[in-house]
Amino acid sequence: MRTLIMSVAFFAATGQVAVSAADLRMSWWGSEDRHIATQEALEHCGDKFGHTISPEFTGWTGHQEKIATQLAGRTEADIMQINWPWLPLFSKSGDGFADLNQFRDVIDLGQWSDAYLRNGSVDGKLNGLPVSTTGRVFMFNNTTYDKAGLAIPATWDDLFAAAPVMKEKLGQDYYPFEGTGLDARLVVILRTTQKTGKDLIDPATQQVAWTMQELAEGLDFYQTMVDRGVVKSWKDVAAGGNAPLHEDPEWASGKIAGTYQWSSIYGKIAGPMEEGQQLVPVKLLQVDSATTQGVYRKPSMLFAISKNSKEPKAAAEILNCLLNDPEAVAILGATRGVPSSKVALEELTKAGSIDPVQIEANRIVLESTGVGVSPLNEHPRVADVFDTTFEAFAYGQMSAESAAAEIINGINGILTGI
Template structure:
């Protein structure tokens, strides 16, 4: 991620975010006597590894602040955006929330949807964050959220499944396509793309075309960078993966997995699916269902010339405080524990990626816990000329356009030319509307 500082600054401008003053160390988390006795709700999504670690941090908080109860609300990613959107519209959202990158556009375009964290400096210490990282959480000049970690999707493989057929992890797109035949003879697949996570299949196709053309699918300021022909080429590439037995068709995945996420499916656990594309900050849920050490990080795929650009990074998630909370100082104090507390950092480990907070990452490094697939994935990304994902690409409505195109091509209800024409029109129209009207458009 050699160009991260420039990209973060560009994003700050693209979202009409203003620069903030340099943070100085502050005395945070006042004695219990200066915090009110109350109950706070904290919501997040994730896999079991994240849930278990987060519940332990709530227990840690309870020991430090027995008069302030933290009520957890958590679940999987599927449907989570819709749930929180409804809560925000009804003013019933939790006091502290784990939020996604694009939610600042949809839930706080004017910076008023979440609490301005700059006003809570007495209980929230931001001295361990650089301004470029903080800029991701600014909306209309207000610090609405704090980046927990930076992450990108990586490729992770079942080492036993690959060893069983004597295959090496692919390094180029051609290597990946060639593996389809080898795995197909064993009724298995070298890779699969989780249709439950929203946009995963399209993500890989986008990386391929970005690498091939040097154009970004959607720019940081919300402009469509792909031509209609680029979109068709991306859909052609996706269909190539299906046709060559690299990944399962949408129908096959649905028939075999039902509504289960890929990491919960018998096909992945049973080694019929030998590879996944996943965020480094969330890969723990895949690792947890396999024997220890079986899942390994592989190289990011490159062209035949070795060019592996086009891969993307973003804030994996952020923490925000509700603009309606009755207890902002108490909420900020709990967020401070999540972000900066040394003991808490050891409990959470890398279940939310490598911490962006220098205090938390230093605590993990000192304890020898800054290891594992999240760290390996981050190291691989650090050696890659990555692109910062546009938050517009992450919008739920946009993902519905991607999935519609992928499904129509997979089921054969439309050819790639027709599907590309429809996606190009839908994406162009929605980007225009969302920038000029209401980001919560249906």
């Protein structure tokens, strides 16, 4: 009784309201290391606040469909790890998730910059807190370039010049770079953004911002990379089984010596590399007369609270604990990338818990200039129409002009109907 009276007196004096013990659920996707660390962190945070949190975790494949079904049936978890491009799908007007601004007395929002908070907001409603920030960055295998007597490319011209030298000195099966599928699409988007100073999708009109000629030039640039031996052709990659980069033995051995990847997956692609291979992140390669570096930067994921949660304040306590509590931060480490929370980044940096190369890749992404990326770039139907048409072009079934027109018309039709 004395403890209860003291607790009531404390909360009355501080203006805080005690939250009763709650039974919560949290859902996320990820790999085994993330699953293990998150469960341990949830146990710590649950013990700290007297809540019980049931974990619900899967791999990436199928997770979006699972969340969509749960949201439709109002059976989603109290706390959710969500993907940034899902915001326009599940919260078009900002009402799909709880507004975290309502929990400023529980969540220390001061640990995020205004820019980060805007990234998680829809119509002024804070739908999710960025767990980490990611972006596309160039990474090159310094070992392979050294063997060929080449410096790491600093410009697109350097990259093109490396191809014949590498093939002459190391073998015809060596390539200074890679790019098919999503990687190729984002190279085209990067180059076209640099040339035009515009993102693929105009945020004001929610239509494609580029002309047919501008996109066709970007597609032709990709084809030039294939024709000059900078990257393998789409057809050759498909014949080899379309293995993801981290499972490709030619990447592991250094025969493919460069990539344009998310900064947050450095460990995933560096881990399989053979002993002696060294991966180096570099600043974005730029075209002549570029109007912007064209960085493709976004929250890698967000933590959100269900608008249907019966215990939203308890959920907010756990969310804040996971992202800002020093012990929880230490448990989670860099399993979700370099943290966006200032205190979390400070804790992990001080403890040496983040690979210096990953920190450098993250620094390049944060310091590079860009024009802002619409989450609609990654709408599943937008991505599908771009990739399907791009593949037909890469196989020689369409001209660059025809492919560009089909991509633009297809995306505009999709966005008009959203």
